[in-house]
Amino acid sequence: MNTQTTIDDGIFAEWPAHQAAVWGREPVKTRHRLHESPLLSFAALGDLIDAYPRQHYSLIHMGARGERRFWREGDLNGMKGADVIEWIANGRMWLNLRRVDEVDSRYADLLHLAYDAIAANAPGPKMTNTSMGILISSPNAQVYYHCDLPGQALWQIHGRKRILIYPNREPFLLPGSLEDIALFGVEVDLPYEEWFEKFAQSFELEPGDMAHWPLNAPHRVENFDMLNVSITSEHWSDEITRRHRVNVANGLLRHRLGWAPRSRGIAGPVYWAKAAMQSAMRRSSWVAKQRAGRRAVDFKLDPAHRGGVLDITPATT
Numbered sequence: 001m002n003t004q005t006t007i008d009d010g011i012f013a014e015w016p017a018h019q020a021a022v023w024g025r026e027p028v029k030t031r032h033r034l035h036e037s038p039l040l041s042f043a044a045l046g047d048l049i050d051a052y053p054r055q056h057y058s059l060i061h062m063g064a065r066g067e068r069r070f071w072r073e074g075d076l077n078g079m080k081g082a083d084v085i086e087w088i089a090n091g092r093m094w095l096n097l098r099r100v101d102e103v104d105s106r107y108a109d110l111l112h113l114a115y116d117a118i119a120a121n122a123p124g125p126k127m128t129n130t131s132m133g134i135l136i137s138s139p140n141a142q143v144y145y146h147c148d149l150p151g152q153a154l155w156q157i158h159g160r161k162r163i164l165i166y167p168n169r170e171p172f173l174l175p176g177s178l179e180d181i182a183l184f185g186v187e188v189d190l191p192y193e194e195w196f197e198k199f200a201q202s203f204e205l206e207p208g209d210m211a212h213w214p215l216n217a218p219h220r221v222e223n224f225d226m227l228n229v230s231i232t233s234e235h236w237s238d239e240i241t242r243r244h245r246v247n248v249a250n251g252l253l254r255h256r257l258g259w260a261p262r263s264r265g266i267a268g269p270v271y272w273a274k275a276a277m278q279s280a281m282r283r284s285s286w287v288a289k290q291r292a293g294r295r296a297v298d299f300k301l302d303p304a305h306r307g308g309v310l311d312i313t314p315a316t317t
């Protein structure tokens, strides 16, 4: 009997009976089959990079080891995708291909397959505005302690890494931090203490592992000593959208009126007042000014040296 299964038999290679009960409530690691897709082979990823629109990728170079939270943004310098992957394998950087599902419909099909499988296995609020990013990162690269606004999952495709996930509440995540991220649309430095590690859940991810965690739970990632490829997937729901509006509104109240809002409710008259207020104010020139010019491209890949980069005059993206 042929017992071999493929990605067409289902995205999840296993789904323990208890998993639906804790999905989205607790950090979870489970097995998937996305890494078996030919779309995620190194050859296919090289082709994808060859044609990737400039506005949809970020190339980040990390500072020397020991320099916390230092990174620069750069340009692929027109290099072939296969070479870009080799440069990353020999450098200290990561390439984030954002909105892959919008750039190439074959990846959108893969994303929809994955979210249909999640919805079937862990029924819950309807997930909308799904999106997929592909992260190609150097040996030993790390992503610092941060949190994200939408629901998220990390699907390991090539290489091995460790993800550490922390509780999505004080003192690990302060309401003001979440509001700033929601309001300004950028990552902020989340306050972090070494002792947070005592309260982290740590998962080692190898190809075919995926991690999912509660909304806004802070996390950080450490690559093992090898090239890594991971998919990050995101989704929204009615509840996540409401929480986001409250965060934006509370951030505006805090920054513009100097008032520290205490309610984080997502229903009732106060919620609707905040929803209307943030809708009117989030497009204001004040918000635009706070968001503008935060990151400039100041390096490009050096075609002459494997893994190398060249400094260029900064240009704001």
Ligand SMILES: [Fe+2]
Residues within 6 Å of the ligand: 146, 147, 148, 219
């Ligand atoms: Fe993240």
